[in-house]
Amino acid sequence: MDEEMLIPEEEYQKSGVHIGTQVKSSDMKPYIFKIRNDGLYILDVKKTNSKLIVAGKMLARFEPQDILVVAQRQYAFRPVAKFAEVTGATAITGRFNPGTLTNPSLKFYKEVKVIIVTDPLADVQAMKEAVKIGIPIIALCDANNKTDFVDLIIPTNNKGRRSLAVIYWLLAREILKNRGTITSYDQFKYTIDDFEAQI
Template identity: 50%
Template sequence: STREKIVLAARIIAAIDNPADICVISARPYGQRAVLKFAHHTGAVAIAGRFTPGSFTNYITRSFKEPRLIIVTDPRTDAQAIREASYVNIPVIALCDTDSPTEYVDVAIPTNNKGRHSIGLVWWMLAREVLRLRGTIYNRETPWEVMTDLYFYRDPEAEAEDKVEDEKVVGAEEEAPEATNDEWAAAPAGFTGATGNWDGTTDEWGATNTAAPA
């Protein structure tokens, strides 16, 4: 099952002493945020986006790496990385769907590797299991302060629109109290007291008597 394969993959990852010897890869946009967060929490090296050919085989390139293990989001979109790993005997862990090629894949984690939520959730569960084996998290019952939403793909355009809307709401909330305060502050300034003689006779205040018609 998916959970059993996640535990198996986490044991392989935790067995590597230096976390920087692990390379996590995702050419698929839905998995790029997840691999970056996984690398941040576990200490691995992330390749989010296009994989530069020769990164594992051509030591002249600037992006040359010699990892002991690679983890890919999709064997189909990350085929170049898997092929180069097979040339230099690097073990491969992959998130595999029912139609994913499993050639040169050593550990396949069955999951939907095309949905933004499923990809993020599997990477989050894998990171939590690795931290549990390393002793950072006490056990599976202990809640992890990192939410699963942090691993989900987010559309940059949607984020920009939400940010603009939030700024508008905050600006409107800040302007409204200022106008109210100005109105209340201006009221006492415009008030003027009565200047007439309060001790005047009642004739001044009372109504005048008019003669009844004949």
């Protein structure tokens, strides 16, 4: 039986979640649906959907303050900040200061138990530190990403404004549902627009 789609497949596509890059890493091969005539690799949104379901269940088991979400990419700043506000997670956008996870003597030190990275390529410092302290890593991975050290891959366009909003909106909604904070999706009062970066 097909897994329930969190939003209709067309919505994923309309938001550009499926639009990959012109470069494909071997790591991401299982998540590629096809290659377009213009050379863009297209991601399989059914796999995006199922990974979001898994991530929502996994993250709901953590205390909100134990979840860290990071993003270097500007279009991710608002989705990440909104995600943190809605779920109670901690967000770091922009530069990730070395030692944030590894040096308790620093004033910006954070002690967390799981990390979400928006792009393993851009968020490499956060990835390195998460690996060093041995916490699980959930990563939004595009067609070109290497996935070494990623514990849970969410295959998605991790560069687009709308796609980032959709992914973080869905993830926040799934976490709240799995926590029992909301009992139905109707009770989730935020819209995708609330999560989308302004131009």
